[in-house]
Amino acid sequence: MKTHLRLFLLSAVLGVSLLLTACGGSSTSTPAASSGGTGPVTLELGSAGENLAFDKTELSVSSGQQVTVKFTDNSAAQQHNWVLARGGDDVAQKIATEGLVAGADKNYLPTDPANIIANTTLANAGQTVEVTFTAPAPGTYTFFCTVPGHYPLMKGVLTVN
């Protein structure tokens, strides 16, 4: 009789501690409250006609802001894309080189996306493509096109405040 009671108490204690563990686990994943009053923003840019350039070379957003980039290929024949690097020109150069190897089937993007914050797919002439992402930590980031030969001509800087 006494043994049964102890077993019951033991299993009850174990059950409670399991429940506590489960609750503790879920509470840590509660998203942090958004700071500041920056709502979602849409940035529109395009290629500069037939030039290997964007029609805007400076963009700015706020850290944590939801950003949608709408990119229009204004060329009559060329493909372009819009890629945001997790860093500056050194990182962009590496992505462009790896993208060239990957080929058009992969949107001229490296297999490992670790250094890419956001990217559109390839846009054909006259096409608009878009991508939505959360603005990273404050700093400056290079955006560019990875179609072979377009970087480092076709690039700009996103400033995150």
Ligand SMILES: [Cu+2]
């Ligand atoms: Cu391009």
